[in-house]
Amino acid sequence: MSAITIIDYGMGNLRSVQKAVEKCGAEAKISTDPREIAAAEKVILPGVGAFRDAIDALRQHDMVAVIQDVVAAGKPFLGICLGLQLLFDVSYEDGEFEGLGIIPGKVVKFDLPSEFKIPHMGWNQLSSRVDHNPLLKEISPAAWFYFVHSYYVAPTDESWTSGRTDYGGEFTSMIWKDNVLATQFHPEKSQTAGLQLLKNFVDM
Numbered sequence: 001m002s003a004i005t006i007i008d009y010g011m012g013n014l015r016s017v018q019k020a021v022e023k024c025g026a027e028a029k030i031s032t033d034p035r036e037i038a039a040a041e042k043v044i045l046p047g048v049g050a051f052r053d054a055i056d057a058l059r060q061h062d063m064v065a066v067i068q069d070v071v072a073a074g075k076p077f078l079g080i081c082l083g084l085q086l087l088f089d090v091s092y093e094d095g096e097f098e099g100l101g102i103i104p105g106k107v108v109k110f111d112l113p114s115e116f117k118i119p120h121m122g123w124n125q126l127s128s129r130v131d132h133n134p135l136l137k138e139i140s141p142a143a144w145f146y147f148v149h150s151y152y153v154a155p156t157d158e159s160w161t162s163g164r165t166d167y168g169g170e171f172t173s174m175i176w177k178d179n180v181l182a183t184q185f186h187p188e189k190s191q192t193a194g195l196q197l198l199k200n201f202v203d204m
Helices: 014-023 034-038 051-060 064-072 191-203
Strands: 003-007 027-031 042-045 077-080 088-091 103-109 120-125 144-149 151-155 161-166 170-177 180-183
Touching: 003 014, 003 034, 014 027, 014 191, 027 034, 034 064, 042 064, 042 191, 051 064, 051 088, 064 077, 088 151, 120 161, 144 191, 151 170
Parallel strands: 003 027, 003 042, 042 077, 077 180, 088 103
Antiparallel strands: 103 151, 120 144, 161 170, 170 180
């Protein structure tokens, strides 16, 4: 059985992620211990809320270097929603805040015509996606996923982008390079397609 460690830094719907992973047949442990995270087989970084609070919490829990080391070691790593945004160099959410620096680029606010509500909340699709993304195995190109966000990621190196979503224009909604995978949407709230995505991560 695959074992997955879910990082607990005080921000995120951890139990729903844990339950979804367990439903996919994996052992899922929620941990605040940097040593456990460093020793993990696979790691998930979830998150909801403000970027500044999240990166401050990761620093307070001594998790920044641990996350960077886990990624550098080549272990499968999945970021979800705010957990995607934290991987970037910098966020401009209510100021300018340094991120984990794993993915080159920035986190910026939607600037959309008035008919598009912010936050972008509800069901949407991937308007484009790269072939052979391991997270999307056996998931239809027409699948719907659940989003809740006011900011989006803008990689400076487009080779990181593995999926885009159209909301008043296309934005990067999935990341994949080597062992680093991340989604702007919430797979744990995305029903059948979301569970298949998590199962694909479990099976990596």
